[in-house]
Amino acid sequence: MITVKTGGTDRELGVAILGRRYQKSTVTCYEAARRVLKEIDGWPRATSGVQTWYSANPYDHTGGGFVSNPTDMGGKFLLNGSSIYIDLGHLEVCTAECRSALDYTACVQAMLAIVQDAMRIANVHLPQGEELVVYVDNTDRQGNSYGSHLNVTVSRQLWDETFNLRLFPNLYFLASFQASSIVLTGGGKVGSEDGTPAADFQISRRADFIKTFVAEQTTINRPMVNSRDEALGREARLHSIFWDSVVLPAANYLQLGCLQLVSVLMEAGSEWMHPSVILESPIDALRTWSRDPDLTATARLIDGRRVTALEHQELLLDQIERLVATGIIDDAVPDAAGVAAYWRETLNFLINRDWDRAARRVEWLAKRQVLQGAMTARPDLDWQSLAIRHLDMSFGDLNVDRGVYWALLRNDLIDQPVSQAHITNFKHHPPSDTRASARTSLIRQLGDSVASVDWAEIRVRGPKEVFSIHLPDPDQAGIPTHDLAAALIEEKARQFYSLSPHIGKQQETHR
């Protein structure tokens, strides 16, 4: 069964307060995240678990607060359908549910713009000599990684076959695709981490931290394929923790677009998905290819043949294009042909060594060109130089005066698959064709009656008690009118009092 491929990201951002000398950075990052979060208006996200008092440090300027748990602190939902909160000391942003990879790309850029605005305001309140910074990145280059997860709706049947029955070749197919996809969607970094062999430059920021093949955990021994089963609708949700947190719009477009196409290929079944592209060891291939910016290293397929990452992507894309050409997935992936064509074109730029065109779309290559340019201009610098390491980290710095990405943007050195109007729209409005639209519509209509919001429900303060309105599936907009919302409230209130008189007053959070 082929299902609609609704997608989105939950993405941790690096945060720090530079210039503060009396605190460890692992402490100031909590404060930095809280300061940015404070400047973003939203409706409270539903909380769960035990409430505990939290205070980062004795010098904390913003004070502590009651929080539910360290992975979902201070959560808010925004009117553009997105969510933002603090997760393990990082500011975490989640885009609204998106049907198309283009909408997703615009949503990511919109969320970064919102955080950027909040960061500027937060900096005004810091003492002179201190600066709050936010990085679109995955690591501190010191062995600490934070995630950029992609989520795509998949059928419950595919989920069960993949993760419960472990039917061949699903897991191996997905892992193999991810391993070679880094040549298109990797973010690039200087050096190596976490006990892995030395490298001047790597294509993937995340590769050093992928330790096992499939598992549920996300903070230690991170898996190539994450098996967390946390559906937010009737169908299952593939939660992929593999990806680099890229800022280049084309790289974001390819990340979701390619994953949508690969997951729909898996749903299409063995008639379309051929195991000829399965790697003997996807993790070994990932490590090899990440350390191969010349794109010549090979990895072994299960049939013994050896391929480069580019050749592997070609083999996989051949399968995708055969499926796309039938038109049977047009409803599942909007503009599937457009995504596949962009994938093919970008791949050809790399195959033909057209580095200039490729660097407009491929983040690791853009970063490598800038770093090599810096070392050419300044022969005293090398890959170990502090200035090069800082420039590496500055690529995704949201400070427009220092962030390399923003300089590339100003100098027209990157491709922008979405318009500025598209991005600006998603700063204020959700995609109109997903559940995000229904959620925002209800929030707007219910206003201060909203007690808390979550992906699949809104809790509303009724006449006496708090009750829930359940939202539609992720691919359904189901925009309720004012009358419908009012009716829902009355109906739910009646149901609540007639069917659930024993339920006590629910925990409320406040904006």
Add this chain to the structure above:
Amino acid sequence: MNERIRPRPIKPEAAAPEGDAGNNSDAMRDLADRLMANTEESLRRLGLANANEFLNATRQSGGQ
């Protein structure tokens, strides 16, 4: 079996990334020079003059 797969021929003018310097690369190099001056000034202003100070200031807690 250790056969190499060549689904499509790679164009003969292919060169290693480091050796190629097209217009985009020239622009990137000019930009990198300016960015480098900017980044060094930024490091000085924040008092992060050496590697240890920079690393200490930007260390993150482990995430997901």
